[in-house]
Amino acid sequence: MKKKTYDEVMKESPVTYEIYANMIDDGNRYEISDGVLELMSPSPTFTHQSLSQELLFILNTSCRNEYIMISSPIDVILSDTEVRQPDLVMxxxxxxxxxxxxxxxGAPDLVVEITSEHSRRRDKVKKRIIYANYKVPEYWIVDLTNFTLEQYVLDGDRYDLVEVYAGEETIHSKTVPCASFSMNEIVRSLPVPPEMLE
Structure with missing residues (x-):
């Protein structure tokens, strides 16, 4: 298949994984939402990236014998016309x-999105519906504005917000029982304190 530019792919309907995988690499990151190619938000911030690394490290420390963890960019191919790049999957x-x-x-056991002002609506509304539709058992949204973790657990075909963790509260998961940490533990591990990066 001949590689296509972003403009050529945008004319396709629907955009499939095969079309997306054969795009010319233009340095941007994309997802496919219901057959439509979507340009992802601007590059993640330093705090976003360092928090993602610390979360991956802490989960690897306690869960690597039972789970495989990978951070973005990685394609999660939920269907031929629904391809996402979560910040972290287990x-x-x-x-x-x-x-x-x-x-x-297919659906990972756990998906984590680290949200910011650019992605908050997409992560909390659109992606929450999509991950539930494709039966991802548990979805975490980590909010960088207040360093909270919203824990959504699949109940039938929709998510229930089970808990919002902050500060020293220990995060527990029935889906991933090996996970046990607090948001303060993650924030204290960041190489540069977030308040220094305003």
Whole structure:
């Protein structure tokens, strides 16, 4: 298949994973939402990236024997016309068959989005509906404005907001029982305090 530019792909309807995977790399990151190519927000901030690394580190420390964890960019191919790039995904080792070189083929056990002012509505509304539709068992939204973690657990075909964690409250998950940490623990581990980066 001939590689296409962003403008050429935008004329396709619907955009499929194959079309997306054969785009000319223009240095931007994209997702496919219901067959429509979407340009992702501006590059993540330093705090976003360092928090993502610290979260990955702490989860790896306690969960690596049971789960495979990977941070963005990685394609989570929920269907041929729904491809997402969450900030972090966890897949139980019993489900290793959904992992391929091209990405994650199907719903991970846990998806984490680290939200900012640019992505808040998309993460809290649109992606919450999408991840529920594709049966992702648990969804965490980490909010950088107040360093909270919203924990959503799948109940049928929709998410229930189970808990909002902040400060020293220990985060627990029935989906990922090996996870146990607080938001303050993560924030204290950041290489540069967020208030120094205003």
């Amino acid at each position: 897949i139980h080792r019993s489900r290793i068959s959904i992992i391929s070189n091209r990405g994650i083929n």
